[in-house]
Amino acid sequence: MDPTADDARALARGASQLAALSQPDVAAVVASLPRRPGSTASLTEVATAAGLDIRAVGKAVARGRDAGVLRLEGDAVGLDPDGADRAVADLVARTPLGAALVERPELRAEAPYGMVHGVPSGEQAHALLQVVVEQLPREEMTEPQVTALLGHLGDDPVGLRRALVDAGLPWRTPDGSRYRRQDAA
Template sequence: MTTELLSALGDPKRVAVLGALCAAPGAHTVAGIGARAGLSERDVQRALAVLGGAGLIRRDDAGLSADLGPIRAAAADGAASTPVGRVAADFPRLDGCLKNGRIATIPADGGLKAELGRLVMAALPRRDAYTERELTTELKALGDEPVALRRLLVDLRLVERAADGSRYWPGP
């Protein structure tokens, strides 16, 4: 379904039609959508056929309306397929720290920080040891602040590091 969804959204005319439906919620007619999107009725009909095939259009007795559920579902599926997304369900208190399957913020609360550290360890690939560069690269895949995440893991003693900072390994 994701390929069909992306294909449907890959055309500016179809995006304009979907945008016209979203801009003024409620039921619409083909002529009304065309006027709002600046497209001919023929272009609107073609766009509606493709958008409908992707599940983005609802048709009922009142007219046409947008259904953004498939987009939300695809975004959720994408987030769930990331390393963080695969373990996030085990850490529900951290929902506010995560965005699109990535770590967006590091909480100030000590208990939440410790939980975030456990999430990071669960999302990291299992290895006996990492160089500093390897660990930073892996953490970059999890969030936008890999150095802060590395520091968090060291502070929580979830990883230990060599005195010169060149190697890291799982803590006790």
């Protein structure tokens, strides 16, 4: 899949947030903020807690705000409650599985970061496995090829491959050496 302009913008937003958080003064400001959602602290309180002078705090807050990590309301600074969530959601929606799950919101919790963790189980397992198998190419593949592709969709590609076979989703030769999506026949 070739990256689009939207992909580039989403990656740039995520990179901007990581870059801002990697700066010691921005990290010190974030670390000095109260942990309760929606809470704020004055710039003076942040300066004292972070051990920075007020000008350094102002510059750090500006960098964090521009990156979508911090919000500033008058003299109060806090974490941007949507900034990181938006950036993560944008990035996840650009993964192969995340893009497929955009149309299946009931399954997003099963692969929250565009990856299946472990082997799916529970009432949504079969539906998730169907979405996973749809990510495979239509041509016949070897077992190592299938396993490698599933490694891009989950952290246990062998377990995922076995779960797909158990669910009867891919066609497989009796010796298990060749696989193909059922809809590709």
